[in-house]
Amino acid sequence: MEIDRAVREGSDRRLQTKYRNAVYVIQRAFALYEFEQVAFSFNGGKDSTVLLHLLRAGYYLHKGKPECSNGSLSDSVLNCPIRTIYFESPCAFPEINSFTYETATVYGLQLETIHSDFKSGLEALLKEKPTKAIFLGTRIGDPNAVGQEQFSPSSIGWPPFMRVNPILDWSYRDVWAFILTCKVQYCSLYDQGYTSIGSIYDTVPNALLSIADSLNAKGTFKPAYMLSDGRLERAGRTKKMHLKCNSTSPNNGVISVTSSGFFTASIVVVGDEILFGTAEDKLSAALCKKLYGIGWQVTHVAVVQNEIDSVAEEVERRKLTNDLVFLFGGFGPMQSDVSLAGVAKAFGVRLAPDEEFEEYLRHLIGKHCTGDRNEMALLPEGITELLQHEKLPLPLIKCQNVIILAATNVCELETQWDCLLELPNIPLVQLAPFVSKHLSSMLSDVEIAQTISKLCLEFPDVYIGCQRKSRVQSLISFVGKDNTRIELAAGRLCNSFPEGAFSEVNCG
Ligand SMILES: Cc1cc2nc3c(=O)[nH]c(=O)nc-3n(C[C@H](O)[C@H](O)[C@H](O)COP(=O)(O)O)c2cc1C
Ligand SMILES: Nc1ncnc2c1ncn2[C@@H]1O[C@H](COP(=O)(O)OP(=O)(O)OP(=O)(O)O)[C@@H](O)[C@H]1O
Ligand SMILES: [Mg+2]
Numbered sequence: 369m370e371i372d373r374a375v376r377e378g379s380d381r382r383l384q385t386k387y388r389n390a391v392y393v394i395q396r397a398f399a400l401y402e403f404e405q406v407a408f409s410f411n412g413g414k415d416s417t418v419l420l421h422l423l424r425a426g427y428y429l430h431k432g433k434p435e436c437s438n439g440s441l442s443d444s445v446l447n448c449p450i451r452t453i454y455f456e457s458p459c460a461f462p463e464i465n466s467f468t469y470e471t472a473t474v475y476g477l478q479l480e481t482i483h484s485d486f487k488s489g490l491e492a493l494l495k496e497k498p499t500k501a502i503f504l505g506t507r508i509g510d511p512n513a514v515g516q517e518q519f520s521p522s523s524i525g526w527p528p529f530m531r532v533n534p535i536l537d538w539s540y541r542d543v544w545a546f547i548l549t550c551k552v553q554y555c556s557l558y559d560q561g562y563t564s565i566g567s568i569y570d571t572v573p574n575a576l577l578s579i580a581d582s583l584n585a586k587g588t589f590k591p592a593y594m595l596s597d598g599r600l601e602r603a604g605r606t607k608k609m610h611l612k613c614n615s616t617s618p619n620n621g622v623i624s625v626t627s628s629g630f631f632t633a634s635i636v637v638v639g640d641e642i643l644f645g646t647a648e649d650k651l652s653a654a655l656c657k658k659l660y661g662i663g664w665q666v667t668h669v670a671v672v673q674n675e676i677d678s679v680a681e682e683v684e685r686r687k688l689t690n691d692l693v694f695l696f697g698g699f700g701p702m703q704s705d706v707s708l709a710g711v712a713k714a715f716g717v718r719l720a721p722d723e724e725f726e727e728y729l730r731h732l733i734g735k736h737c738t739g740d741r742n743e744m745a746l747l748p749e750g751i752t753e754l755l756q757h758e759k760l761p762l763p764l765i766k767c768q769n770v771i772i773l774a775a776t777n778v779c780e781l782e783t784q785w786d787c788l789l790e791l792p793n794i795p796l797v798q799l800a801p802f803v804s805k806h807l808s809s810m811l812s813d814v815e816i817a818q819t820i821s822k823l824c825l826e827f828p829d830v831y832i833g834c835q836r837k838s839r840v841q842s843l844i845s846f847v848g849k850d851n852t853r854i855e856l857a858a859g860r861l862c863n864s865f866p867e868g869a870f871s872e873v874n875c876g
Contacts (some may be wrong), residue, residue, distance in 0.1 A: 369424070369425055369428045369429075369446065370446075370550070371421045371422070371424060371425040371550050371552075372391075372425045372428070372429070374549050374550045374551070375387045375546070375549060375550065378549045380545055380549060382542070382545075383542060383545045383546060383549060386535075386537070386538055386542050386546075387422070387425075387546070389534075389537070390422050390426075390534040390535050390538070391422060391425055391426045391429060391534075393518045393519075393532065393533075393534040394422060394423055394425075394426030394427075394430075394503070394532075394534050395426050395429060395430050397501055397503070397519075397530075397532045397534075398426065398427065398430040399430070400501070401500045401501045401530075402500075403450070404451070404497075404498075405498050405499055405500040405501070406450065406451070406499070406500065406501045406502070406503065406532075407450065407451040407452065407453050407480075407493075407499050407501075407502045407503070408420070408423060408450045408451070408452045408453070408477070408502070408503045409452075409453050409454075409455075409502050409503065409504050409505075410452045410453070410454055410468065410471075410472070410477065410479075411454060411455065411460075411464065411468060412454075412464040412465070412467040412468035412471065412555050413464070413505065413555070413564075413565050414543055414544075414547065414554055414555070414558055414564075414565075414592070415505030415506070415507055415535060415538075415543060416504075416505035417471070417505075417547065417552065417553075417554050417555070418505065418535060418538070418543050418546050418547060419503060419504075419505040419534060419535060420448075420471065420475065420477075421546075421550060421552050422534055422535070423448045423450060423503060424446065424447065424448045424475065426448075426534075427448035427450070428446065428448075447475050447476035447477075448475065448476075448477070449476050449477070449478055450477060450478065450503075451478050451480060451497075451499075452472060452477040452478055452479050452480065453480050453481075453482055453489075453493065453502070454468050454472075454479060454480070454481050454482065455482045455483075455484075455485075455486060455489055456481045456482065456483055457567065459567035459568055459569055460567060460568070461557060461565065461567075461568055461571075463555055463556050463557050464555055464557065464565060467553075467554075467555040467556070471553070480493070487525075487526060487527075490502075490522075490526065490527050490529070491527045493527075494527045494528075494529065499529055500529060500530060501529060501530040501531075501532050502529055502530070502531060502532065503532045503533075503534065504531055504532065504533055505533075505535060506531070506533045506535075506536060507533075507535055507536060507537075507538050507539075507543075508536055508537055508720060508749060508750060509539075509540075509598075509599070509601075509750060509752075510750070511750065511751075513533075513536065513749075513750050514716075514717050514749060514750035514751065515717065515718075515749075515750075516531065516533055516536060517533070517536070518532065518533050518534065518536050519531075519532055519533075520533065539598050539723050539724065540563075540595065540598025540599075540601045541598050541723075544592070544593040547593070548593060558591060558592035558593070559591045559592070560573060560589055560591075561573030561574055561577040561578070561589020561590060561591070561592065561604070562574065562592060562604060563577070563592045563595050563600075563601045563602070563603070563604055564601045564602045564604065564605055566605050570605055571604055571605050572604045573589045573604055574589070574592070574595060574600070574601070574603050574604040575603060575604070575792055576595060576597075576600055576603055576792065577589045577590040577591075577592070577594060577595060578590075597724065597754060597756050597763075598724060599724060599752070599753050599754045600753070600793070603792065603793050631663075631664045631665070631691045631692070631795070631797065631799060632664065632665045632666070632667045632689075632690045632691055633659050633664050633665070633666050633667070633690055633691060633692045633693065633694060634666065634667050634668035634669065634670070634686040634689075634690045634693050634694075635652045635655055635656070635666065635668070635669045635670070635693075635694045635695075635696070636670050636672060636679070636682045636683060636686060636693060636694070636695045636696070637649050637651065637652050637669070637670070637671045637672070637695075637696045637697055638671075638672055638673075638674055638678075638679055638695065638696065638697035638698030638706070638707050638710075639671060639674065639696075639697045639698070640673055640674045640704070642671050643671060643673060649671060650777075650778055651696050651773075651775060651777075651778065651781055652669045652696065654778045654781055654782075655694060655696075655773075655781065655785070656669065658781075658785050660802055661801070662789075662796065662797075662798045662799060662801075663798065663799030663800050663801050663802060663849070664691075664692075664796075664799060667689070667690060668686060668690075670682050670686075674697075674698050674704040674705070674706055675706060675710075676706045676709045676710045676713055677710070677713070678710070679695075679698065679706060679707055679709075679710025679711065679713075679714070680710040680711075680713035680714045681714075682710075683695065683710060683711055683714035683770055684714040687714065687715075687768065687769055687770055690769070691769060691795065692769050692770075692771060692795065692796070693769060693770045693771070694770075694771050694773055695707055695711065695770060695771070695772045695773065696773050696775065698710070699772060699774050707772060708746065708747060708748060708765070708772070711748055711767050711770055711772070712748035712749070712767075714770075715748060715751050715767060715768065717748050717749045717750055717751055718748075718749050719746035719747065719748060719749065720746065720747065720748075720749035720750075721745055721746055722745055722746070722747040722752065722754075723745075724754055725745050725747055725754060725762075725763070725765075726745035728754075728762050728763060729745055729762070732761055732762055747765060747767075748767045751767045751768050752765060752766070752767050753765075753766045753767075753793075754766075755771075755787075755788070755791050755794065757787035757790065757791060759783060759786070759787055760783070760784065760787055762774065764784060764787070764788070766794075771788070771794075799849075800849045801849075802847055802848065802849060803847075803848065803849065803850075803851045803854055804845060804846060804847040804848075804854070804875070805845075805846045805854050805855070805858050805872065806843055806844070806845050806846075806872065806873050806874070806875045807843070807844045807846075807858060807861070807862070807870040807871065807872055807873070808837070808841060808842070808843055808844075808870065808871050808872075808873045809841070809842050809843075809844065809869055809870045809871075810840055810841060810842075810869075811842065811865065811869055812840075812842070813834055813836060813842055816834065816842065816844070816861075816865070817834075819861060819864045819865075820832055820834060820844070820861070823857055823860060823861060826857075826860070827848075827853060827856075827857040829848055829849075829850065829853060830846055830847070830848040830850075830853050830854055830857050831845070831846070831847040831848060832844070832845070832846055832857060833845050833847075843873070843875075844861065844870070845875070846858050
């Protein structure tokens with residue numbers, strides 16, 4: 369059987385292990401369920417293409433190896449006549465549609481096309497024909513893979529069947545290693561820079577594969593297998609005209625500039641030492657300045673203990689109310705380094721080994737990296753993206769809208785910040801900058817309090833705050849995005865008191 373032979377005769381030991389495990393899962397499924405009661409969910413995508421050929425190999429191994437009288441393998445064995453469901457949609461790329469139909473014909477799949485959404489389509493299917501298990505090309509890292517195992521019952525609210533995920537633990541690299549080693553056909557879109565395919569409305573070629581050559585016509589892309597960081601496979605699946613952030617952000621995953629023109633961030637610092645008073649938190653102050661500099665508003669800075677629940681509670685709260693959450697500290701090999709576990713808990717996922725990150729670690733710390741058991745390579749499953757930049761020794765970790773900054777001092781923070789600004793897909797958009805005006809006064813806070821309260825009501829778009837610099841000196845700050853409004857508010861304050869009561873100061 370050509371697939372089995374290509375993998376076994378190849379030199380890729382890692383692929384061989386992945387292949388053996390996937391085929392084992394397939395054979396177990398064929399042993400557990402009647403062949404007529406299992407189905408294959410095929411949509412012409414790369415993952416389901418891999419699964420198709422694994423099913424062919426698994427079926428061949430499951431059935432034994434009968435040969436034709438002339439010694440060659442019979443077609444009925446090389447094909448896997450499995451019931452195959454395809455949810456056809458008018459939003460699908462025509463290339464995906466035609467590849468699905470052609471492939472089904474070439475490999476003798478029993479194709480059943482469904483024209484409704486997944487859930488109602490499956491409900492109708494199960495009513496019509498008993499279906500106990502469905503093979504899917506879901507992989508860890510897919511948004512819907514969170515919490516799934518190789519055999520996972522369908523979710524509550526879905527019709528009852530077993531989801532069988534033979535390639536759940538395959539990485540992007542494994543998928544392409546298999547396709548290239550076995551030299552199987554795949555949908556032509558992958559040669560045009562598409563790395564993960566959704567609908568025509570939400571998928572574009574992956575910008576990371578763009579050939580930025582002045583001689584080249586615009587819009588030329590390298591093939592999908594050239595993408596070096598598989599974590600960015602979904603980078604082409606952004607909503608057009610929007611910056612996609614995450615599925616749990618308050619605005620349903622899409623960051624849009626709010627009416628006041630603000631994006632908000634909060635900062636969570638993990639550090640017992642700061643709470644003991646033996647160390648000082650300089651990083652959050654520096655980050656506040658950076659965010660302010662690009663027009664973002666920091667709504668909260670919290671210092672929490674090195675404790676999973678403390679981190680989880682804070683992150684859970686902040687990720688819902690902010691566009692981005694930055695986390696410092698508690699990241700490393702020590703027992704007290706619980707930040708990633710806290711983030712995982714906040715999102716309700718577990719920590720799982722991340723091959724890509726492990727490779728970076730191995731490169732960085734060499735023989736001190738203990739391989740599979742290296743706990744630093746455990747990252748929140750299904751929600752993690754590695755933010756790789758040539759100036760960084762290790763990629764930064766992003767879990768949906770939470771970015772973990774591994775900086776230990778302000779200098780490292782500066783570098784990481786510059787890298788973040790250069791990376792694609794980080795919604796750190798430069799907004800209209802803040803403008804501010806500061807007035808110093810010898811009037812007491814009691815004397816100015818009432819006027820300032822009135823101004824706050826009159827100028828809700830301007831932040832007006834009073835800081836006591838000493839018993840006899842107050843500093844009144846006006847911060848906002850519209851200089852005219854700031855000048856108006858400051859002028860209104862000055863006019864409410866005798867001339868010379870306020871003088872402008874520069875607060876850098
Ligand atoms: C055969 C099949 C079974 C599915 N079963 C479930 C399920 O049990 N629970 C669930 O939440 N989603 C289920 N889904 C939906 C997928 O999780 C996911 O939303 C879908 O594959 C779209 O993925 P995409 O958003 O990456 O394109 C199923 C989809 C298919 C095709
Ligand atoms: N329209 C569909 N019809 C049938 N199965 C589908 C459909 N969409 C998704 N699936 C199933 O869900 C799996 C995961 O979908 P996903 O889009 O992540 O992978 P893919 O389409 O195979 O590859 P890619 O990530 O490159 O798009 C598919 O492999 C397939 O088993
Ligand atoms: Mg797809």
